[in-house]
Amino acid sequence: xxxxxxYFRSSAAYRIRIVLNLKGLAYEQSSIHLRRGEQFKPAYRAxxxxxxxxxxxxxxxxxxxxxxxxEYVEERWPEPPLLPGDAAGRARVRALALIVACDIxxxxxxxxxxxxxxxxxxxxxxKTRWAQHWIAGGFDAIETMLARDPTTETYCHGERPTVAxxxxxxxxxxxxxxxxxxxxxxxxxxxxxxxRALAPxxxxxxxxxxxxx
Amino acid sequence: xxxxxxYFRSSAAYRIRIVLNLKGLAYEQSSIHLRRGEQFKPAYRAxxxxxxxxxxxxxxxxxxxxxxxxEYVEERWPEPPLLPGDAAGRARVRALALIVACDIxxxxxxxxxxxxxxxxxxxxxxKTRWAQHWIAGGFDAIETMLARDPTTETYCHGERPTVAxxxxxxxxxxxxxxxxxxxxxxxxxxxxxxxRALAPxxxxxxxxxxxxx
Numbered sequence: 001x002x003x004x005x006x007y008f009r010s011s012a013a014y015r016i017r018i019v020l021n022l023k024g025l026a027y028e029q030s031s032i033h034l035r036r037g038e039q040f041k042p043a044y045r046a047x048x049x050x051x052x053x054x055x056x057x058x059x060x061x062x063x064x065x066x067x068x069x070x071e072y073v074e075e076r077w078p079e080p081p082l083l084p085g086d087a088a089g090r091a092r093v094r095a096l097a098l099i100v101a102c103d104i105x106x107x108x109x110x111x112x113x114x115x116x117x118x119x120x121x122x123x124x125x126x127k128t129r130w131a132q133h134w135i136a137g138g139f140d141a142i143e144t145m146l147a148r149d150p151t152t153e154t155y156c157h158g159e160r161p162t163v164a165x166x167x168x169x170x171x172x173x174x175x176x177x178x179x180x181x182x183x184x185x186x187x188x189x190x191x192x193x194x195x196r197a198l199a200p201x202x203x204x205x206x207x208x209x210x211x212x213x
Numbered sequence: 214x215x216x217x218x219x220y221f222r223s224s225a226a227y228r229i230r231i232v233l234n235l236k237g238l239a240y241e242q243s244s245i246h247l248r249r250g251e252q253f254k255p256a257y258r259a260x261x262x263x264x265x266x267x268x269x270x271x272x273x274x275x276x277x278x279x280x281x282x283x284e285y286v287e288e289r290w291p292e293p294p295l296l297p298g299d300a301a302g303r304a305r306v307r308a309l310a311l312i313v314a315c316d317i318x319x320x321x322x323x324x325x326x327x328x329x330x331x332x333x334x335x336x337x338x339x340k341t342r343w344a345q346h347w348i349a350g351g352f353d354a355i356e357t358m359l360a361r362d363p364t365t366e367t368y369c370h371g372e373r374p375t376v377a378x379x380x381x382x383x384x385x386x387x388x389x390x391x392x393x394x395x396x397x398x399x400x401x402x403x404x405x406x407x408x409r410a411l412a413p414x415x416x417x418x419x420x421x422x423x424x425x426x
Contacts, residue, residue: 050312050354061301065315067280068307075300087288088274094281099263102278102315112320115346120333133328141263 002027003057005047007034008209011105011170012066013054017209018166019070021200023077027056031211034110052111067094067101070163082163092149093157096142096164100171104138108174131178139175139185142168146187154194161195169195173206215240216270218260220247221422224318224383225279226267230422231379232283234413236290240269244424247323265324280307280314283376295376305362306370309355309377313384317351321387344391352388352398355381359400367407374408382408386419 004020004027006013020027032038032053039051048055048064056063058076063069074082083090106112108131116122116130146152156164172192175182182189195201206212217233217240219226233240245251245266252264261268261277269276271289276282287295296303319325321344329335329343359365369377385405388395395402408414419425 049357050316050351052316061304063304063308065308065311067315068304068311071307072300072304075303087285090288091274091276091281091285094284095276095278098278098281098314101311102280102319103263103265106315106319107325111350119346133332137324138263144262 003030004028005030005032005044005055005057006053006209007032008206008212010034010053011174012052012101012109014170014173014204014206015066015166016054016056016069016073017204018161018169018201019073019082019163021204022080022082022161022166023073025073025077029210031209033211066167067097067163070097070166074163080160082161082166084157084162089151089157092145092151093162093164096145096156097167099138099142100167103141104135104171105174107134108178128178131174132180135171135175135178135180136184138171139180139188143185143187146191152187152191155191161198161201165191165195165201168192169201216243217241218243218245218257218268218270219266219422220245221419221425223247223266224387225265225314225322227383227386227417227419228279228379229267229269229282229286230417231374231382231414232286232295232376234417235293235295235374235379236286238286238290242423244422246424279380280310280376283310283379287376293373295374295379297370297375302364302370305358305364306375306377309358309369310380312351312355313380316354317348317384318387320347321391341391344387345393348384348388348391348393349397351384352393352401356398356401359404365400365404368404374411374414378404378408378414381405382414 002025004016006029032044038044045051047062054066056069063072083093113127117127146156151157153159155161156168169192172188202208215238217229219242245257251257258264260275267279267282269282276285296306326340330340359369364370366372368374369381382405385401
């Protein structure tokens with residue numbers, strides 16, 4: 001069986017829980033408690049040298065980085081497809097996912113927030129403002145890209161969830177955790193509600209995880 | 214003809230210059246001067262709502278986000294391949310590229326450095342230490358992943374350059390710009406030298422660009 005190393009509140013692990021659920025794949029979960037620093041233990045670092053979650057184990061294969069994992073899952077279990085059938089559509093879905101994966105999440109994640117606190121003395125309100133700033137900047141772009149394009153329908157790209165939705169919805173959860181005002185993002189909010197009504201998204205949510213504290 | 218909006222010193226644009234050169238594709242370049250804020254002009258933001266480079270134009274198609282662009286180019290012009298032929302190899306190459314694209318570059322890029330200066334008063338030495346910290350953390354992981362795996366040969370994955378090399382070499386250029394000590398990264402340094410000896414990489418380098426100041 002597939003094994004997913006994750007953490008209930010990691011939005012990168014949440015993406016892969018959604019992907020695996022959408023594919024209907026069974027997987028065992030192993031919790032790496034990021035707040036207690038379990039990601040830095042040598043046994044886990046052997047699986048994930050960057051000391052991040054998620055890591056997916058498929059037999060002998062050890063897979064790192066959420067978008068690489070999503071692409072692997074898509075290639076190995078093509079149904080139902082989580083990328084569009086056309087090259088331009090795939091590029092659009094990947095670009096939406098990458099805005100989350102590159103331009104929002106890494107700047108507001110646990111490691112950067114811990115670093116600005118310990119090395120630069122940011123207090124909790126300053127850390128919250130920092131996270132809000134970077135999420136808002138990325139969401140401004142995503143909202144524009146979604147609202148102007150007719151390929152945005154119930155979901156980010158058409159009438160079926162794609163990798164773009166699997167990456168966006170965990171980031172919306174982070175935005176709520178940092179109390180970001182979502183009023184400027186009506187398309188994101190609408191798609192978030194549509195996705196969260198689906199069982200594969202609901203089962204993947206932070207609060208649905210066995211390790212949720 | 215393909216048109217690439219970039220900037221000589223943008224490592225994300227540099228990745229796509231390498232990819233297009235490796236594919237032997239001709240392309241017109243348009244410089245978006247990031248230091249002068251040209252990325253925020255409405256005409257460019259219509260092409261790239263996040264106000265970043267690169268953007269690739271292929272006929273009517275407007276493509277954002279460097280890894281999405283690289284995947285698009287790989288699908289549209291498969292030869293020579295820049296991803297391995299097997300799913301596990303593709304996952305490894307994508308994971309290496311994503312450590313650069315997600316976990317290193319966004320945290321040390323122009324927008325974050327400008328923000329920590331203007332909003333938080335970081336001076337030049339503090340900005341340099343910030344950039345060094347995040348590049349070193351990512352390079353520690355990449356060096357481990359490269360050094361321990363027999364699929365690392367002349368290049369990151371085998372005897373031909375892949376997307377992993379196209380992403381790594383621009384990040385090494387950034388590391389040198391921030392005066393990071395590369396002694397702990399002998400495998401990265403060796404692969405960097407091998408790549409930079411190739412014409413497609415040399416022609417893509419920062420200092421080879423017409424807009425290099």
